[in-house]
Amino acid sequence: xxxxxxxxxxxxxxxxxxxxxxxxxxxxxxxxxxxxxxxxxxxxxxxxxxxxxxxxxxxxxxxxxxxxxxxxxxxxxxxxxxxxxxxxxxxxxxxxxxxxxxxxxxxxxxxxxxxxxxxxxxxxxxxxxxxxxxxxxxxxxxxxxxxxxxxxxxxxxxxxxxxxxxxxxxxxxxxxxxxxxxxxxxxxxxxxxxxxxxxxxxxxxxxxxxxxxxxxxxxxxxxxxxxxxxxxxxxxxxxxxxxxxxxxxxxxxxxxxxxxxxxxxxxxxxxxxxxxxxxxxxxxxxxxxxxxxxxxxxxxxxxxxxxxxxxxxxxxxx
Numbered sequence: 001x002x003x004x005x006x007x008x009x010x011x012x013x014x015x016x017x018x019x020x021x022x023x024x025x026x027x028x029x030x031x032x033x034x035x036x037x038x039x040x041x042x043x044x045x046x047x048x049x050x051x052x053x054x055x056x057x058x059x060x061x062x063x064x065x066x067x068x069x070x071x072x073x074x075x076x077x078x079x080x081x082x083x084x085x086x087x088x089x090x091x092x093x094x095x096x097x098x099x100x101x102x103x104x105x106x107x108x109x110x111x112x113x114x115x116x117x118x119x120x121x122x123x124x125x126x127x128x129x130x131x132x133x134x135x136x137x138x139x140x141x142x143x144x145x146x147x148x149x150x151x152x153x154x155x156x157x158x159x160x161x162x163x164x165x166x167x168x169x170x171x172x173x174x175x176x177x178x179x180x181x182x183x184x185x186x187x188x189x190x191x192x193x194x195x196x197x198x199x200x201x202x203x204x205x206x207x208x209x210x211x212x213x214x215x216x217x218x219x220x221x222x223x224x225x226x227x228x229x230x231x232x233x234x235x236x237x238x239x240x241x242x243x244x245x246x247x248x249x250x251x252x253x254x255x256x257x258x259x260x261x262x263x264x265x266x267x268x269x270x271x272x273x274x275x276x277x278x279x280x281x282x283x284x285x286x287x288x289x290x291x292x293x294x295x296x297x298x299x300x301x302x303x304x305x306x307x308x309x310x311x312x313x314x315x316x317x318x
Contacts, residue, residue: 030163030189032214036207054216057209061217064203065224071201072225076232078182078199079156083237087154088117092147094124094138094168096215097160097186097222102130104226110255112234113247119230122147124168141171148172153180158229160222161185162214164192164202173197186225188218201225238311241266246285246312250278259285267292286312 039053065072079089091101098121105121108114123129124144125137137143144167148157157176159169164187173183173196185197188205203225205217234240239247244266250256256278264274266289274288281287281298290301293316301315308314 030165031204031206032162032188032208032218033212034207035211036209039209042209054209057217058220061203061205061220062224064205065221065228068201068203068225071199072228073232075158075184075199075201075229076236078184079158079229079233080236082154082156082182083118083233085154087152087156089119089156089158089233090122090148090151091120091158091160091226092122092144092169092172093160094129094166095133096219097162097166097169098123098125099130100219100222100226101158101160103223104230108230108234110249110251111245112230112239113249114234122172138166138168141167144168144171145175148176148179148181151176151179151181156182156184158184158186158226159197160187160226162188162218162222164189164200170194170196184229186222188214188221201229238309238313241286241289241312244285246289247310248285250283256283259283263288263292286310286315290315 036057038057042050042053045053082089091105092098093101101121102123105119108119109116124140125134128134129137151157155176157173159173161169164185169185170192173185177183177196177198183197183199185192185200185202187200187202190202190204191200203221205221208214208216208218210216234247239245244262245258246262246266248255248259250259260271260274260278262285263269263277264271267274267277269277269292273292277288277292278285281291281301284302286305287298287301289312290296290304291298294301294304296304304315304318305312308318
């Protein structure tokens, strides 16, 4: 006769964490998670009908971003202030938002001559997540906090999270704020509970074409906000003269030719003369323009620009 199995063993059912419970209820109320009444039965439409429906929704995004102009302008001033104090700007996110952060940081050095220390990006899950989805990485608040360790009050962290409640991003912003950093949250769902950032930029794009697919309208809105934030910051820092990117790095043939065209335009010289000036100036558009407009040597032009805090406009108006 087999031995009595004894009383049944009760396994303790694992309870979701408090954060997960809160997140579940919060996510359910987010506008970007709700069904869009304008795209009801989109799966029954033709390809042309689908394209038109998506385009109509996309057309709402620019107006939503425009309504955030004051907040974006404040963000520009915050970032410009940090960079003037020799601080750093860190763009940070998970999933699509993290890839937008990487893109924004990667575009600044060739366009505006920034360094990888001044402007950089952090992606939840590490560099490999840029190419291969690691969506679970967004749920790790400890990694978010570690990502901003060692920052100071001279630095700024720009967190991007369509939902506004991504644990990785929220934890990073809170940790950065405790360290005295300037903090900005870019989201599509209004001011989130707990208000993790000093400044929230939240274009109201409404529900997505496909409920919850925030790489669409929310992603587009975030890209527009980031474009404006970085471009405006660089303009405030004097890296743009009139409408020209005068701090570009000639790291490719395209950029070198662009630099020569800018010198020819602003220096009022021939393409051949612009090419020679660019070479004499060590690949600096601003130095070359000051050389020809003020009739200075490269060394003298660099000293004048340093005296003017790198501003071409100030140097030309002296």
